[in-house]
Amino acid sequence: xxxxxxxxxxxxxxxxxxxxxxxxxxxxxxxxxxxxxxxxxxxxxxxxxxxxxxxxxxxxxxxxxxxxxxxxxxxxxxxxxxxxxxxxxxxxxxxxxxxxxxxxxxxxxxxxxxxxxxxxxxxxxxxxxxxxxxxxxxxxxxxxxxxxxxxxxxxxxxxxxxxxxxxxxxxxxxxxxxxxxxxxxxxxxxxxxxxxxxxxxxxxxxxxxxxxxxxxxxxxxxxxxxxxxxxxxxxxxxxxxxxxxxxxxxxxxxxxxxxxxxxxxxxxxxxxxxxxxxxxxxxxxxxxxxxxxxxxxxxxxxxxxxxxxxxxxxxxxxxxxxxxxxxxxxxxxxxxxxxxxxxxxxxxxxxxxxxxxxxxxxxxxxxxxxxxxxxxxxxxx
Amino acid sequence: xxxxxxxxxxxxxxxxxxxxxxxxxxxxxxxxxxxxxxxxxxxxxxxxxxxxxxxxxxxxxxxxxxxxxxxxxxxxxxxxxxxxxxxxxxxxxxxxxxxxxxxxxxxxxxxxxxxxxxxxxxxxxxxxxxxxxxxxxxxxxxxxxxxxxxxxxxxxxxxxxxxxxxxxxxxxxxxxxxxxxxxxxxxxxxxxxxxxxxxxxxxxxxxxxxxxxxxxxxxxxxxxxxxxxxxxxxxxxxxxxxxxxxxxxxxxxxxxxxxxxxxxxxxxxxxxxxxxxxxxxxxxxxxxxxxxxxxxxxxxxxxxxxxxxxxxxxxxxxxxxxxxxxxxxxxxxxxxxxxxxxxxxxxxxxxxxxxxxxxxxxxxxxxxxxxxxxxxxxxxxxxxxxxxxxxxxxxxxxxxxxxxxxxxxxxxxxxxxxxxxxxxxxxxxxxxxxxxxxxxxxxxxxxxxxxxxxxxxxxxxxxxxxxxxxxxxxxxxxxxxxxxxxxxxxxxxxxxxxxxxxxxxxxxxxxxxxxxxxxxxxxxxxxxxxxx
Numbered sequence: 001x002x003x004x005x006x007x008x009x010x011x012x013x014x015x016x017x018x019x020x021x022x023x024x025x026x027x028x029x030x031x032x033x034x035x036x037x038x039x040x041x042x043x044x045x046x047x048x049x050x051x052x053x054x055x056x057x058x059x060x061x062x063x064x065x066x067x068x069x070x071x072x073x074x075x076x077x078x079x080x081x082x083x084x085x086x087x088x089x090x091x092x093x094x095x096x097x098x099x100x101x102x103x104x105x106x107x108x109x110x111x112x113x114x115x116x117x118x119x120x121x122x123x124x125x126x127x128x129x130x131x132x133x134x135x136x137x138x139x140x141x142x143x144x145x146x147x148x149x150x151x152x153x154x155x156x157x158x159x160x161x162x163x164x165x166x167x168x169x170x171x172x173x174x175x176x177x178x179x180x181x182x183x184x185x186x187x188x189x190x191x192x193x194x195x196x197x198x199x200x201x202x203x204x205x206x207x208x209x210x211x212x213x214x215x216x217x218x219x220x221x222x223x224x225x226x227x228x229x230x231x232x233x234x235x236x237x238x239x240x241x242x243x244x245x246x247x248x249x250x251x252x253x254x255x256x257x258x259x260x261x262x263x264x265x266x267x268x269x270x271x272x273x274x275x276x277x278x279x280x281x282x283x284x285x286x287x288x289x290x291x292x293x294x295x296x297x298x299x300x301x302x303x304x305x306x307x308x309x310x311x312x313x314x315x316x317x318x319x320x321x322x323x324x325x326x327x328x329x330x331x332x333x334x335x336x337x338x339x340x341x342x343x344x345x346x347x348x349x350x351x352x353x354x355x356x357x358x359x360x361x362x363x364x365x366x367x368x369x370x371x372x373x374x375x376x377x378x379x380x381x
Numbered sequence: 382x383x384x385x386x387x388x389x390x391x392x393x394x395x396x397x398x399x400x401x402x403x404x405x406x407x408x409x410x411x412x413x414x415x416x417x418x419x420x421x422x423x424x425x426x427x428x429x430x431x432x433x434x435x436x437x438x439x440x441x442x443x444x445x446x447x448x449x450x451x452x453x454x455x456x457x458x459x460x461x462x463x464x465x466x467x468x469x470x471x472x473x474x475x476x477x478x479x480x481x482x483x484x485x486x487x488x489x490x491x492x493x494x495x496x497x498x499x500x501x502x503x504x505x506x507x508x509x510x511x512x513x514x515x516x517x518x519x520x521x522x523x524x525x526x527x528x529x530x531x532x533x534x535x536x537x538x539x540x541x542x543x544x545x546x547x548x549x550x551x552x553x554x555x556x557x558x559x560x561x562x563x564x565x566x567x568x569x570x571x572x573x574x575x576x577x578x579x580x581x582x583x584x585x586x587x588x589x590x591x592x593x594x595x596x597x598x599x600x601x602x603x604x605x606x607x608x609x610x611x612x613x614x615x616x617x618x619x620x621x622x623x624x625x626x627x628x629x630x631x632x633x634x635x636x637x638x639x640x641x642x643x644x645x646x647x648x649x650x651x652x653x654x655x656x657x658x659x660x661x662x663x664x665x666x667x668x669x670x671x672x673x674x675x676x677x678x679x680x681x682x683x684x685x686x687x688x689x690x691x692x693x694x695x696x697x698x699x700x701x702x703x704x705x706x707x708x709x710x711x712x713x714x715x716x717x718x719x720x721x722x723x724x725x726x727x728x729x730x731x732x733x734x735x736x737x738x739x740x741x742x743x744x745x746x747x748x749x750x751x752x753x754x755x756x757x758x759x760x761x762x763x764x765x766x767x768x769x770x771x772x773x774x775x776x777x778x779x780x781x782x783x784x785x786x787x788x789x790x791x792x793x794x795x796x797x798x799x800x801x802x803x804x805x806x807x808x809x810x811x812x813x814x815x816x817x818x819x820x821x822x823x824x825x826x827x828x829x830x831x832x833x834x835x836x837x838x839x840x841x842x843x844x845x846x847x848x849x850x851x852x853x854x855x856x857x858x859x860x861x862x863x864x865x866x867x868x869x870x871x872x873x874x875x876x877x878x879x880x881x882x883x884x885x886x887x888x889x890x891x892x893x894x895x896x897x898x899x900x901x902x903x904x905x906x907x908x909x910x911x912x913x
Binding site (some may be wrong): 029060061067088108205229237 | 444450453516529537618623625658665666705709716720724727728764829832841
């Protein structure tokens, strides 16, 4: 009587669990099939191995539960005395080997397809920084090379629960990577500081971005859309806050977009040539500071000592401007200070250096022009 | 002269010293085993409290409780403390208590070194934990401490972390030497290697793994130390070094390390299941060979932790095939346990419940292990919560459950008293439910794309994270019940017989309960009952 009550409870629990599972969206609990031939192969491999495990599990656990029900002392059974059986042991060694070979086959062919990179129509360099991605559309003509940073768009208010979290919380960026559909795109993945990992689940691509290495991955996306992922390798404080967002568009739309970007890049180049006023530099500088510096050095310049020194009244920020610019451009080895020379444009660099010297409680009074910064940059190269 | 020697013999104490010095100066394997076990339980609670911080932060999306930098310190310390402070010392504690009794020896072969290898640990862990209070915080780069995050970008306390790792390594190596020396030299006459209890076998093999890989870890952290302080560039790409080399070295240590944590667990379960099935262990020989094969394979599969670092396809394929092979000896073990249960006459006391749960849940971890072995699929699983679910399934209901099974199984022998069976079963069921509620949903969020080691996550992962947190707290608080049961058992209870369990076999059950301070002053002659 007591026993059956137990079973009834178990059945109720099981029903509750399965019904809540049925209510859940399948894609909340399983791998995504994705939008490339490779990602579908990976999904199929995943489901194959999953079902293989389920079948083995049902057999093993089934035998076990039968044994636990039948072979219990309370039923008055006498224990058997066997303790080996060579045939049985050979069988359960050989069968798993055969199953493994059967699984290794599709795994190997899928991997071979992934590594068959061939010629690509478009090369994009993906560079990891703490905590953002930089995308460079590699072009033989440097004037046509498009390059931009991709920062997370979710504001601190949402993260710190002061504002309602919107759709794509933590998965939205200011500048998504734009790629054409039905085109073989190759990614050249590297990092400028620590190890990151560039992961787009819908493409079944996850590749570590490692300083000193350039790794390749490729994809042919079949459907236009926004594809979202995140950095997968622990890369420091804001590891959770460097999403990967890729916008796949039809090739003609991509061409239009690229032309616009190239025109903008040319314009940017021209602004570098002109003489900037202090007001222009300060206004731009504040913008850049908030986006690129305030994370560590804080909005008011107080920093987080000792790792991130204060800028207010700092030795560098109030000393000779060349020394200050050198650190901003080239970073400081052995510390978390990055080299911003290849992350920001010359105008942005000049602006933020000028801003740091004349705001945040500093008032040195001098300024630096984008042209000068550019000279420093080309000297470094 | 001989009179002097006689006198010395008469003065020799045949019981423990009194007071705190008993524990500080002890060279007795049982005392040291007890110290190891209590220390590991303390670390288990400490590592568990850090897990509470992690799970509490992940209860809901958004940052509620801690700063992301501190969160990273929590995940790092949780991993380090659980691996090096909880699971490993608990296994060494079991070896200390049980190996001499199981092989009919009076004590460990190197008792003074035994004392030293334990007493290093409190210092090592005090130093490690103290980093949390240092300027710049404690280690925040994950328990795998990949460079350059742990070198160029690491907090100043990294140096203390390195020294703590060195100390733990020294302790482990000394413990392993002691265990090997004991097993190879001090077995009762007539106990050949193939007559040893399986727990002794698994520990013999584990000890060799420890001696092989702890120096590798020491090498890795020493190179880090040089990179940080002495201007070398072993791992710094800017100086001609190689950050991936660090990962190869780390995982050459790290993969055998995971078997160091699971092989003694296999040993424990292989002792318990035959006892409560009242039937001899099925396939003793194949168990020994399977353990040895797993140990050998553990040295040649390390880069399966690194499928995404950009190895050439030949490397990926080799490490995939080698890893898949591990499923064969592991499967043999599971089938042997199953065949031991089959047609036995089982009863389900607490140790048996934990042992059966071990077989079931470890197998789930084995299945997901097979999945992550497949390179193309691993590109999706890697560094996601799926991996977190995988290794927690093999470590918590794997290693940790086996330690609890062992504690319940041998507590009557250690204390002379039976533990409270009703409370023991309650502890089991709370732990069993807690573990599954905590870790099973992590498979789901991992597959759906949630990366590991993040303090905040996208909204679609919210439900399962909430469930997981509830389970983690249930599991964590149930361990206070375990503490209560153990203390209650030490303080009193129904007196245990020498044999304790109807179906128990092994030399440890031939001596009185509680086991006398020195068990086998003369080697036992009757070995007919040496293993199950």
